[in-house]
Amino acid sequence: xxxxxxxxxxxxxxxxxxxxxxxxxxxxxxxxxxxxxxxxxxxxxxxxxxxxxxxxxxxxxxxxxxxxxxxxxxxxxxxxxxxxxxxxxxxxxxxxxxxxxxxxxxxxxxxxxxxxxxxxxxxxxxxxxxxxxxxxxxxxxxxxxxxxxxxxxxxxxxxxxxxxxxxxxxxxxxxxxxxxxxxxxxxxxxxxxxxxxxxxxxxxxxxxxxxxxxxxxxxxxxxxxxxxxxxxxxxxxxxxxxxxxxxxxxxxxxxxxxxxxxxxxxxxxxxxxxxxxxxxxxxxxxxxxxxxxxxxxxxxxxxxxxxxxxxxxxxxxxxxxxxxxxxxxxxxxxxxxxxxxxxxxxxxxxxxxxxxxxxxxxxxxxxxxxxxxxxxxxxxxxxxxxxxx
Amino acid sequence: xxxxxxxxxxxxxxxxxxxxxxxxxxxxxxxxxxxxxxxxxxxxxxxxxxxxxxxx
Ligand SMILES: Cc1cc2nc3c(=O)[nH]c(=O)nc-3n(C[C@H](O)[C@H](O)[C@H](O)COP(=O)(O)OP(=O)(O)OC[C@H]3O[C@@H](n4cnc5c(N)ncnc54)[C@H](O)[C@@H]3O)c2cc1C
Numbered sequence: 001x002x003x004x005x006x007x008x009x010x011x012x013x014x015x016x017x018x019x020x021x022x023x024x025x026x027x028x029x030x031x032x033x034x035x036x037x038x039x040x041x042x043x044x045x046x047x048x049x050x051x052x053x054x055x056x057x058x059x060x061x062x063x064x065x066x067x068x069x070x071x072x073x074x075x076x077x078x079x080x081x082x083x084x085x086x087x088x089x090x091x092x093x094x095x096x097x098x099x100x101x102x103x104x105x106x107x108x109x110x111x112x113x114x115x116x117x118x119x120x121x122x123x124x125x126x127x128x129x130x131x132x133x134x135x136x137x138x139x140x141x142x143x144x145x146x147x148x149x150x151x152x153x154x155x156x157x158x159x160x161x162x163x164x165x166x167x168x169x170x171x172x173x174x175x176x177x178x179x180x181x182x183x184x185x186x187x188x189x190x191x192x193x194x195x196x197x198x199x200x201x202x203x204x205x206x207x208x209x210x211x212x213x214x215x216x217x218x219x220x221x222x223x224x225x226x227x228x229x230x231x232x233x234x235x236x237x238x239x240x241x242x243x244x245x246x247x248x249x250x251x252x253x254x255x256x257x258x259x260x261x262x263x264x265x266x267x268x269x270x271x272x273x274x275x276x277x278x279x280x281x282x283x284x285x286x287x288x289x290x291x292x293x294x295x296x297x298x299x300x301x302x303x304x305x306x307x308x309x310x311x312x313x314x315x316x317x318x319x320x321x322x323x324x325x326x327x328x329x330x331x332x333x334x335x336x337x338x339x340x341x342x343x344x345x346x347x348x349x350x351x352x353x354x355x356x357x358x359x360x361x362x363x364x365x366x367x368x369x370x371x372x373x374x375x376x377x378x379x380x381x382x383x384x385x386x387x388x389x
Numbered sequence: 390x391x392x393x394x395x396x397x398x399x400x401x402x403x404x405x406x407x408x409x410x411x412x413x414x415x416x417x418x419x420x421x422x423x424x425x426x427x428x429x430x431x432x433x434x435x436x437x438x439x440x441x442x443x444x445x
Contacts, residue, residue, distance in 0.1 A: 035418075044402050122417065159403030159416050172408050174432060179404060181438040226408065226432075232440020256438040258404025 001118060001147070005031045007305055008136055008149040009115075010123040010162050012039045015277025015294035016155030017106035018057060022302020024113035028309055031147065032107065032115050033138060035122035040103030044158070044257030045291070046182055046219045047097040048194055048211045051087065053292035054095065057299065058109070064102035066213045068092040070192045071365065076356035077199030077349035083365045084372055094194065096211045096219065097291075126152065126165040126273075132315065133166050133272035150314045151305050152273050155298065158258045160279035168267050170281060174226030176262035178206050178288055181234035182221025184253035188246050190218040199349050204228040206288075208241060217252070223259055223288055225345070261285040263338035264331040269323050271315045276301045282330055286337035286344075287369070293330045300325045340373060355380060390429050391445065394421045398441035405433035405442060 009020045012034035020032040047066065054060060071086035071093045087093035111117050120140060127135030127146060135148035154162025158177075163170040190212035202208040205225025212218050220242065224234050235256070242249055260281040268280040276282070276297040283290025301322050308318040347355075358379040364372050392414075403416040413427040421442075434442045 042401070157403065159406035161406075161412070161415065164412055170407075171410055171412075174408065174435060177404065177408055177436060179436050179438045226436050229435050231434050231442075232437065234438035235440065254400065256400035256404075257402040258407055258436060258438075260407070 001031070001116065001145075003146075004148040005029045005116075006149060006309060007031070007151050007153060008033065008147060009153040009155055010136065011155035011157055011277075011279065012107045012117065012119075013103060013155060013157055013277060013294065014106055014291050015279070015298045016153065017103070017110045018295045018298030019153050019155060019276055019302045019305075020110035020115040021106070021113045022299055023305050024110060024115040026302065026306035026309075028306060030110070030115035031118065031149070032110055033118045033121040033123060034107070035120065037120040038100075039107050039119060040100040043099045043253075043255055045099050045255070046209055046211050046221055047099050047213070048094060048209070048219075048289070049097060049291050050085075050094045051090065051092060056292075057295045058106070060095065061105065064098045064105055065095045066098045067096040067190075067211075069094045069096065069194050069212055071194075073193045073195045074356070075195060075197045076353045077201065078353045078356075080353060080356040082356055082359055082372075083193070084367050085369070086365045088366055096194075096213050123156070123162060126162070131271065133270065150272065151308060151319075153301060153305075154273065154275040154279045155277050155294075157278045158260060160275065162273070163268075163275045163279060166270050166273040168270060168273075168275065170265060170275070170279065172226070172258075172260055172262055172281065174229070176260060176281070177226040178223030178259040178261050179226055179229045179234045180221060180223040180255075180257050180259055180288075181238045182219055182255040183238065183242065183249075183251045184213065184217060184255070185220050185242065185246065185249040186217045186252055187248050187250045188216060188218060190214065190216060198352050201349075202241060203237065205345055208238075219255075220246070220249075221255065225261070259283055259288040259290065261288060261341065263334050264327060267323075268326070269316065269319045271319070274301045274304070274319060274322050280326075282326070282334070284337050285334060286341045293334075296330050297326050300329075336370070391423055391425065391427050392429065392433060393443045393445050394423065395441045395443070396420055398439050400439055400441070402438065404436050404438065408432050408436050
């Protein structure tokens with residue numbers, strides 16, 4: 001480890017590793033630090049991604065693909081199923097990843113591109129000079145060191161501190177976070193589709209999911225909106241579901257975590273500092289999916305760092321491009337999802353059932369979520385008028 | 390003022406850290422550290438997926 005780098009990336013999740021890889025490929029001197037001793041472990045994810053989103057960043061590799069899924073099924077509170085998101089060309093629309101292996105592969109890509117990687121190394125504060133961020137304090141095996149860099153990347157996930165240290169308030173209100181619990185279960189029929197169960201019985205203000213991880217195993221979990229959650233509720237409701245609907249299931253792993261569902265926050269950059277991924281609250285407010293958004297944001301952040309280096313300017317003058325670009329792409333989709341999330345929150349289970357019934361006789365199996373929502377708006381103009389722009 | 394963390398229940402996911410309005414919590418290795426700036430607002434208690442936090 002040196003005393004000075006061009007870029008220090010804090011956190012080796014998908015956001016951090018893609019940022020580090022992009023910067024290193026652009027010839028920058030990069031340090032990627034991760035406070036855990038094992039990258040990717042413990043997992044805090046249901047591991048579902050779309051094939052298309054993933055392929056923008058990395059060639060799918062069987063080492064970290066646990067299962068391939070045909071599409072999605074949304075299940076209304078009364079059991080009505082809507083089949084969607086099937087991919088006509090490939091038969092496979094999405095993957096359930098093995099994040100432990102995936103996250104490590106991404107970090108390895110960053111390392112191969114030239115980034116230095118340090119595990120069990122935690123950022124504990126920022127260094128400043130003339131009002132701009134210019135380094136971090138890092139704790140490794142109990143020793144604190146100061147390391148300088150022109151730009152610091154906060155890719156430190158849901159528990160992000162980097163933004164706060166840099167004067168960016170990323171605190172989530174209860175309504176901005178899903179409280180999640182999941183079991184990896186075996187001895188069940190996992191099927192070929194990712195399943196999303198809606199309704200207050202399963203997950204107030206969220207949904208329950210089943211993502212196949214192989215023939216007889218699946219990630220079964222749920223997220224509850226923070227504003228509707230009570231102490232320990234996520235785990236309690238998950239246990240209840242498993243007991244009732246899959247009593248034969250054997251639990252091989254327990255996963256817990258919080259998912260940001262705030263929609264775009266006001267600020268994700270300042271002089272010498274960028275936030276990416278969950279640290280920037282960039283996961284989708286409707287689905288909770290954050291892997292692809294984190295990678296997309298990491299790519300943009302890396303490209304902007306390369307430009308800043310060329311210009312020799314690490315202030316907002318050059319870094320603003322990051323804000324502009326992610327908001328015009330990921331941010332736009334997040335805002336649309338936030339509207340749908342807020343609308344769904346107002347619906348009773350009966351109204352959700354009616355929505356599902358309104359699709360009877362329609363073939364929406366090849367549609368993605370935005371296209372499906374358009375059909376719903378046409379079929380239910382009164383219920384969905386709020387969504388119109 | 391403080392919040393008590395049951396380390397035997399805690400899944401060290403960091404959700405509580407993300408919602409603390411005063412930044413009093415931090416996830417270090419496999420446990421949550423609580424600073425004395427905690428105001429006992431109780432938000433973290435509701436968010437914790439496994440119920441490992443408690444206001445004393
Ligand atoms: C229950 C659950 C289910 C989910 N399901 C899905 C899903 O199916 N599909 C999907 O796309 N998304 C899902 N998500 C969201 C997804 O996991 C995240 O959006 C994604 O991991 C974000 O990537 P990231 O790189 O921003 O953060 P993370 O993957 O969280 O990585 C952040 C890293 O930073 C490290 N770090 C934190 N602080 C420091 C520090 N001070 N110093 C050094 N390192 C630090 C952490 O240890 C961590 O490794 C789910 C989340 C949860 C909780």
